[in-house]
Amino acid sequence: MLEIKDLHKAYGPHEVLRGVSLAVRPGIIHGLVGANGAGKTTLINCLYGLERGFTGTVRASESASLLVREVTGLVPYEPYFYPRLTGREYVTFCLQARGRPVADLRGWNEVLELPLDQYATEYSAGMKKKLALLAVLVQDFAYLILDEPFNGLDLEANLLLKEVLKRLRDRGTGILLTSHILGTLTEVADEATVLVAGQVQRHYTAAEFGTLEADLLAALHGQKLSQLAQLL
Numbered sequence: 001m002l003e004i005k006d007l008h009k010a011y012g013p014h015e016v017l018r019g020v021s022l023a024v025r026p027g028i029i030h031g032l033v034g035a036n037g038a039g040k041t042t043l044i045n046c047l048y049g050l051e052r053g054f055t056g057t058v059r060a061s062e063s064a065s066l067l068v069r070e071v072t073g074l075v076p077y078e079p080y081f082y083p084r085l086t087g088r089e090y091v092t093f094c095l096q097a098r099g100r101p102v103a104d105l106r107g108w109n110e111v112l113e114l115p116l117d118q119y120a121t122e123y124s125a126g127m128k129k130k131l132a133l134l135a136v137l138v139q140d141f142a143y144l145i146l147d148e149p150f151n152g153l154d155l156e157a158n159l160l161l162k163e164v165l166k167r168l169r170d171r172g173t174g175i176l177l178t179s180h181i182l183g184t185l186t187e188v189a190d191e192a193t194v195l196v197a198g199q200v201q202r203h204y205t206a207a208e209f210g211t212l213e214a215d216l217l218a219a220l221h222g223q224k225l226s227q228l229a230q231l232l
């Protein structure tokens with residue numbers, strides 16, 4: 001299990017995360033929902049060890065000495081690609097950086113259909129997301145952290161990714177997933193955490209997703225709703 005307990009993180013005087021706790025369990029897709037600036041990416045960066053200077057506990061609870069990143073693959077919101085590196089070279093680079101053998105990409109690429117011998121910087125936004133996904137999928141991680149993986153994907157790729165995530169979940173992979181597309185998130189997630197201004201507003205089980213949209217509207221737009229009620 002990936003565990004976050006009482007996580008606090010500030011940038012100067014700005015407290016971005018204020019006592020966040022959540023768990024990502026094996027075989028579960030955990031959705032992380034929140035408005036722009038709520039602290040989702042900061043939480044992911046703390047969890048993955050990309051941010052320092054936070055307080056609280058962040059750990060992979062399988063072993064006290066295990067770092068989250070040793071068992072977890074990350075697809076960041078905006079994956080970075082070095083210039084003049086082909087898609088294939090990017091994946092090879094990611095594997096070598098982890099000290100892992102270079103995998104045969106054919107199986108996964110029959111699914112993802114990327115032009116692996118073109119420069120990654122020349123890919124479309126959706127193709128870049130798929131390439132970052134390919135680099136983690138071939139590594140067979142116990143956990144995945146996916147920051148807006150549906151962003152930029154067309155309908156076809158969106159459907160495919162949902163299916164891939166469900167199958168990974170069914171094989172026991174624990175997945176932390178952010179998405180601003182609430183419908184997509186509730187379709188695949190088994191539970192969700194709503195972050196509002198750096199605090200957990202509420203944890204939801206899938207059975208409680210029915211009220212999620214109305215709760216979010218009220219939490220994020222309470223005042224605007226009363227204004228709207230006067231207009232419409």
Ligand SMILES: Nc1ncnc2c1ncn2[C@@H]1O[C@H](COP(=O)(O)OP(=O)(O)OP(=O)(O)O)[C@@H](O)[C@H]1O
Pocket residue numbers: 011016034035036037038039040041042043077
């Ligand atoms: N390196 C940084 N230095 C200073 N402030 C930062 C830094 N990174 C993030 N922040 C601030 O922290 C807050 C949370 O940002 P974060 O990127 O975690 O939000 P988010 O929920 O991922 O938003 P989005 O949905 O837009 O991706 C924002 O107010 C942002 O300006």
